Amino acid sequence: xxxxxxxxxxxxxxxxxxxxxxxxxxxxxxxxxxxxxxxxxxxxxxxxxxxxxxxxxxxxxxxxxxxxxxxxxxxxxxxxxxxxxxxxxxxxxxxxxxxxxxxxxxxxxxxxxxxxxxxxxxxxxxxxxxxxxxxxxxxxxxxxxxxxxxxxxxxxxxxxxxxxxxxxxxxxxxxxxxxxxxxxxxxxxxxxxxxxxxxxxxxxxxxxxxxxxxxxxxxxxxxxxxxxxxxxxxxxxxxxxxxxxxxxxxxxxxxxxxxxxxxxxxxxxxxxxxxxxxxxxxxxxxxxxxxxxxxxxxxxxxxxxxxxxxxxxxxxxxxxxxxxxxxxxxxxxxxxxxxxxxxxxxxxxxxxxxxxxxxxxxxxxxxxxxxxxxxxxxxxxxxxxxxxxxxxxxxxxxxxxxxxxxxxxxxxxxxxx
Amino acid sequence: xxxxxxxxxxxxxxxxxxxxxxxxxxxxxxxxxxxxxxxxxxxxxxxxxxxxxxxxxxxxxxxxxxxxxxxxxxxxxxxxxxxxxxxxxxxxxxxxxxxx
Numbered sequence: 001x002x003x004x005x006x007x008x009x010x011x012x013x014x015x016x017x018x019x020x021x022x023x024x025x026x027x028x029x030x031x032x033x034x035x036x037x038x039x040x041x042x043x044x045x046x047x048x049x050x051x052x053x054x055x056x057x058x059x060x061x062x063x064x065x066x067x068x069x070x071x072x073x074x075x076x077x078x079x080x081x082x083x084x085x086x087x088x089x090x091x092x093x094x095x096x097x098x099x100x101x102x103x104x105x106x107x108x109x110x111x112x113x114x115x116x117x118x119x120x121x122x123x124x125x126x127x128x129x130x131x132x133x134x135x136x137x138x139x140x141x142x143x144x145x146x147x148x149x150x151x152x153x154x155x156x157x158x159x160x161x162x163x164x165x166x167x168x169x170x171x172x173x174x175x176x177x178x179x180x181x182x183x184x185x186x187x188x189x190x191x192x193x194x195x196x197x198x199x200x201x202x203x204x205x206x207x208x209x210x211x212x213x214x215x216x217x218x219x220x221x222x223x224x225x226x227x228x229x230x231x232x233x234x235x236x237x238x239x240x241x242x243x244x245x246x247x248x249x250x251x252x253x254x255x256x257x258x259x260x261x262x263x264x265x266x267x268x269x270x271x272x273x274x275x276x277x278x279x280x281x282x283x284x285x286x287x288x289x290x291x292x293x294x295x296x297x298x299x300x301x302x303x304x305x306x307x308x309x310x311x312x313x314x315x316x317x318x319x320x321x322x323x324x325x326x327x328x329x330x331x332x333x334x335x336x337x338x339x340x341x342x343x344x345x346x347x348x349x350x351x352x353x354x355x356x357x358x359x360x361x362x363x364x365x366x367x368x369x370x371x372x373x374x375x376x377x378x379x380x381x382x383x384x385x386x387x388x389x390x391x392x393x394x395x396x397x398x399x400x401x402x403x404x405x406x407x408x409x410x411x412x413x414x415x416x417x
Numbered sequence: 418x419x420x421x422x423x424x425x426x427x428x429x430x431x432x433x434x435x436x437x438x439x440x441x442x443x444x445x446x447x448x449x450x451x452x453x454x455x456x457x458x459x460x461x462x463x464x465x466x467x468x469x470x471x472x473x474x475x476x477x478x479x480x481x482x483x484x485x486x487x488x489x490x491x492x493x494x495x496x497x498x499x500x501x502x503x504x505x506x507x508x509x510x511x512x513x514x515x516x517x
Contacts, residue, residue: 241468243464243465243466243467243468244466244467244468252459252463252465253463253466254458254462254463254464255464255466256440256464256466257466257491301436301437302419302437302473302489302494303440303466303471303473303491304491304492304494305468305491305492306491306492306493306494308494310418310419310432311418312418312431312432312433345461345462401458401461401462401463402454402455402457402458403454404454
């Protein structure tokens, strides 16, 4: 692997940038691997990287039905934060935030992690009480989060409309300074390059048809479009398609898949310094380094795998943005897309072992998977390598839906679901 | 935008008139006291979530206000049919044969 540095950039500039090597080779499947990871998004590639780096397991394949990073990794709004209410969630998401800090150096790949701050607006008394409760809970867990008055919010984000006559007046805001955004594609590419350099095979355009189990119930490998591949351990990290993949192993999941839409405007000069979210008007917005406003909101209401979603939701989202930021009312939108998110009943992920020997899952991240990418990969790798969950992901079992020990971020509503 | 046929109003109307209400034909247990934790999990949380034909409930909130069932393809989002709540689950194969 070529080490990227100012020196390598200069050297290649002198030869007209004609001698850059490919970032990772496109592998063909071998007959057998120690571990197969289904799904080459940020989470799956991250797991492969940490398996190789921290656990010395390099005979690993990451298999995807399309190209790597072509699912939800390339379809999100790149927001990173960890201001979740419950202790279990705060630890989980803050673990990811810790890894984001040094990720570019660790991977020798610029993921453009930008700590520009995420501000969540309070529009009514309930919002104020709920956010203050979050702030206190976060501070007890060592998670950065603080309260701003409307004037402080306006100072932090000048385009904000804090007029008392607004339809949704801003009554304050919760600000996590450590939160921000990152370049989503670079995360997948950086993990892919670093994992491939350590011997991981990345197999693209190879749909997994079924997970094969032996007579004793244990996992034997996966049937793919390129034939059967043997492996004693299979980890599934397929977001919206998890129910479908798991059904082939005879498991029914507590998941439903919904389209989550996002849209970007035409690019403009820097106008928006942070990320702003509003649960009440239900929208969130930031500005990419290219200059586009990146806008998103909640999922469509119905189960779907269409990766499109409906226009009524876009209309609602844009209306909400124009209400809070009147200066954007004449911006033209460039394109919109949808990703299929797998939502659990308690809106917390399932990350750990399954009742099938050799089968592991990382799913249920719902509308908030991108922010967790390094953490999810790191914890999935740990769980697969040691055949037991890390203390951080130990509460996020499938069994919690039987025991009733839910981690109910849905009721806590820390996020715009 | 989805256009949805309400079987009570007998009219095909745009999606914002309707609220989605989850998977259809999940019957509440006849004897809840007799259920194991595993069976409660299956009733409360496990959903078929298919990539393809989905039986689901909708409610005509800005119309008659009534619940009805629908069959929809979750990849194309196209409705196959809608039918009144309480009617048995239609046999899709028989419907296809009848159409041909």
